[in-house]
Amino acid sequence: MSKESEILVQRRNRIVIAARKVFLERGHRATTMEAIAKAAGIAKPTLYGYFPDKDAVFKSVVSTIVEEMKAAFLENLPSEGTPSERIFHALACKFLVMHKVFHGSPHKAELLSEEGRLSADDIHSFKKWLHKQVEDILEDAGYEEPEFITKIMLASIMGVHLEEFDPPTFARGAQLIIHKLLH
Template identity: 35%
Template sequence: MANLDRTGEKRERIVEAARELFLRQGLRGTTMEAIARAAGIAKPTLYAQFSDKHAVFGAILERLVVAKIAAFEAGIAGEEPVAERVGRAIADMYRVLGGVLDGSVHADELFQAHKQAAGLFAQADARIAARLAAELEAAGIADARHLARLLLDASYGLASKTIGRETRDADIRLLAERVIGPALNRNR
């Protein structure tokens, strides 16, 4: 049991050290040697946990996806009007992503590098899209799936353009209000 705890602690140190290095130096500028040094472990120990830096980056992305889904689910919960909850949920989701990248000169590289884990993100995005469509449908919006996809795609564009800007949350909330409001009014 103690060995499993030590292995988990080492893995945590590796992931955290790599995350900091990726933010400071970018994915291309970070080596396995630098990760091992920053984590305070030997390279063979690092390679016993991860095959290469992309595998370490993948572990970071897995954690990020879990946090992204949790932020969306927390934001969508509540009794407020659907446009408000949707705007909050999507903004919260991108705040989690932005929180990891904000302040890094390598934010664009890292934001685009997540495509290496396209399957992981595709599963999370499908789950979020289905949940969003269900909320919109429950509010009586026709073509809820299409509107959910439109909101998520437009929000992705806003988030990728506003990394590190304080207007990201407000922009996403405004988008949700302006897209959902007319759809609700058409159904009344």
């Protein structure tokens, strides 16, 4: 990668990081391109050089969060242990990313709604990927109906996450769900 390309990528990443903060502080509706540019320390025309509109910036923010969740899951998926332990550990780390992202934002519900509307393909693709990861663990361990168990498990854990428990309480709930479904 050329030095110029590297600088452009770094600037784009700074914009996305700044935009994420603005979206979390203001919500999607109240965020403006001007606010994003100001937070990123760039001129508004420069921002438009990277993104055509606010929704494109938001999609990039969501894409970054999805990549963080994938990385957290994969980096924390133990190769040893029971399926229950392996799945719990990886999912807990994935959901910890979500918790860190949305913690303290009064706009969580609005942002999740916009995420579904504007980034449906990214979200669908991630959910499909996540289901496949968990399903493969269950299938390799010989569980019957791994697809069904995975759907129930992930839907239940997402419900616990949406209750906005602190991380230790969330972990207890997720561990209980996984344990009860697999034993």
